[in-house]
Amino acid sequence: MRVGRSYDQFCPAARALDVIGGRWTLLIVRELLLGPRRYTDLVAGLPGIGPNVLAERLRELGEAGILSRSRLPPPAASAVYELTGLGEAMRPVVDELTRWGLRFLGAPRPGERFQLGWLLGCVRAGFRPELARGLHETYEFRVDGDVFHLRVDDGTLDVRHGSAAEAACVVSTDLATFMAVGARLLTVEDALERRIAQLEGGLDAVGRAVTILGAHLEATNGRYGIIGAVGAGFRPEAARGIRETYEFRVGDFLFHARVDDGTVEMGQGPAPGPGPAAALITDLATLLQLGAGTLALEDAFADGSATPEGDPGAGLRMATAFGVVLGR
Template sequence: MTRSYDQSCPAARALDVVGGRWSLLIVRELLLGPKRYTDLVAGLPGIGPNVLAERLRALRDAGILSQAKLPPPAPSAVYELTELGAAMRPVVDELTRWGMRLPSPHRPGDTFRLNWVLGCLRASFRPEEASGVRETYEIRVDGDAFHLRVDDGVLDIRNGGAPDPACVITTDLGTFLAIGARLVDIQDVVARGLAQLEGELPAAARAIAILGAHPEATGGRHGIVGAVGASFRPDRALGVRETYEFVIAELVFHARVDDGTVEMDIGPAADAVTTLVTDLGTLLQLGSGSLPLEDALSAEVVDVHGDLEAALRMADAFGVVRADRPASAH
């Protein structure tokens, strides 16, 4: 049975339509283009088939979406947003922008889909950087492809390849997130073989300038060193006075912790009590909370040289999830 707030208020009427669990996430999925029922099931892990069918029916009755047939050679029924439904794009974008400001954006056990990153890209789009730009960028991440079409300050993001991309960037998820967060430079990751670029480097640089993280996202601190420093949690480092060293591929830097404060610097440290050695993708997983340090050690994607207990203190100080720490504590 459909529930209503029974209020003569536009906001309340809007929530009558999309305020129920899953409804807005269905709209989120369809903002990237038409989807088959099976595509929606894959993009909404945890939703039951009966619930999905009911939500689709309610959204269709409200004029938010409609059904259509894909043309041959593989005709099938798809769901797509109507003009009224597509008008929710700025609402979803603003909600995404607000959500990106919340603490602990990723919790252990959370599911992850590349499509959800695309919503973050759209939310971080800066029209002023795209004035006069008319080109398309194709991104391939771990076998999935999507493209971004910029037309003089207007952005459209869609699943699948593009027939006329100004550039094609092919990489893995960790590197893609690092590029978008401006932790690494596109020219650097291409030179190191972490990404492949087809097309002109200036086009790829424009895509990142238009869609990458805002400078204020890391408090003005750029690069891997700045990002690690930005994750420091003073409350977890009270009474701790020791130095930790990080070796990420060819980059070496260290963090000097002194009773709740930290100083980051490039280069090795003569007095490091422990050294963490890993690759960029694993570092991002550790930092996002999707990979506990102990699991990374067991999988041998991280090496610790020196005091293991100090490495665990370092994990606490820099917000890395510990296998023995409840998710709510992160």
């Protein structure tokens, strides 16, 4: 079925883009992959979309058989949109697009919005099915007021908004702690001891969730987790002619970046060879602020939240290569 404008090509890729290639269309699918959503939920999850555009896209997707509209039973009695089987078949496409898009994520741009629900695609994209064979368990997370749950069923994963009917564990925390545990910069035990996370249910269940959902550096070669986030901020144009290795020490976690004439290779552990030309010692919260450009390196040094080591000139080149704001 043709929806909207067409490429007029007898090609499966072109025909698919006829259906889901319009502006906002794929993001609507992204939202519905997390479960049925009311119209107001879609408006909240798609800031910037106009009501006329949203209504038109929903109509087009409905005509294409990708979503359906139904009404929840009382007492809710709300109309909701949900994906059909044809729409659910988009899940691996969206997951792979999310993995691919991590290469371009970098630091947030000025004016960019963020919602936790958008991060859940990264959680699903990093799932390790081979570690979840024979496991049937649900984990609930409450992060800065947002609630979602993850259902693992014999090597498959389903991520949904809202509370779980029955969860092996419920973890309540803030976004920075959630990201730190997922990136394996912070253990669940440490987060609980420091009271930056609360747990209902079994600690062993949380451990299983982190094992199958958290960053796996040995399998991803540093593409995901905090190493991937730092690597994504690399600016090749600022590193032409530079051949140096830098080290990042974030709490007890250590990784390095080897820069070679505009290219970078990220790795876990200390810098190889004679040692790094420069090193940055800091905590996760400060590193996230530096990467997002909300904290200048000069200010981080001044308040003691970050400490440099090595050659000062190399330290400046390191900051420039990774897009860190040097001063106000």
